[in-house]
Amino acid sequence: MTNLSKPLRKILAQNFNIIWPEIREIKESSDGTVKFLLSLEDEKLIETVLIPEKDHYTLCLSSQVGCALACTFCSTGQMGFKRNMLSHEIAAQILVAQDYLARAATAQKKNTPGHLTNLVFMGMGEPLLNWKEVKKALQIINHPLGLNFSRRKITLSTVGIKGVLQEFGQSKLALLAVSLHAPTQELRQKIMPKAARWDLKELVSVLADYPLPRRERITIEYVLLGGVNDRPEHARQLVRLLSRVKCKINLIAYNPGPNSKYSAPEKKDILKFEQILWSKGMTAILRKSKGQDISAACGQLIINSTF
Ligand code: SF4
Secondary structure: OOOOHHHHHHHHHOOOOOOOEEEEEEEEEOOOOEEEEEEEOOOEEEEEEEEEEEOOOEEEEOOOEOOOOOOOHHHHHOOEEEEOOHHHHHHHHHHHHHHHHHHHHHOOOOOOOEEEEEEEEEEOOOOHHHHHHHHHHHHHHHHOOOOOOOHEEEEEEOOOOOHHHHHHHHHOOEEEEEOOOOOOOOHHHHHHHOOOOOOOOHHHHHHHHHOOOOOOOOOEEEEEEEOHHHHHHHHHHHHHOOOOOOOOEEEEOOOOOOOOOOOOOOHHHHHHHHHHHHOOOEEEEEOOOOHHOOOOOOOOOOOOOOO
């Protein structure tokens, strides 16, 4: 940048760097989902997933290399925790995806449903266990002079981390989704033992008082595991548990991987579960998890030799 003065160039060189993660591999699903394997500066690997919607793309971001929480249905949890991602590494996933889409548009690839407008922190890691860096990344992502994404298009998904969840709510940097996956403390302890260290009733009481702008709701994520948490009594318990929380429920049918200890729920059980929630006046949507053929669907992200 020789058009800048020498002193300014010196300041820039001393204080900033522009390092993008290196794309190690790209996998494309038959449904249009794209999974990137990215290498960070220290060669640690993460995955980022670009999901085509009707008229836009959503990017699923990672916030940690691996995850310490070891939820029993999640492949990332099996990796263990390697390290926290830094704010620029988190934000750079967006640059990689935008660059990929720009190149795809230039190459006139078909089936590109528009721009990348939505972001979800639902990739590898628990974002609120890396809140310091995730917060910085969100400020960069939100800022008009940064990546300029609207707050209303960014969702942070968490199992609920005591104290940090309230701080996140005050920051108003993104929408909140909570990975609940069980209607009782006992069952949650079995499915996600480390996350369940924060008692479910306490978590739900914080959600009931969570600061929400008008017309906004918390998203509750509930992965239906065949025969484990998909019974009609679980749906009824969930209704009672969430009676004071302003929320909508995303139901996700579990995708069993090769070494899964759980099975997929049966269609009739999914419909019954959904119907019970509706009959009690709750908003519940059955989410289709995309990218299953490239192991990019919910709970399937893991770094192993089969990428
Ligand atoms: S579901 Fe989320 S919090 Fe649980 S192990 Fe997987 S990445 Fe970690």
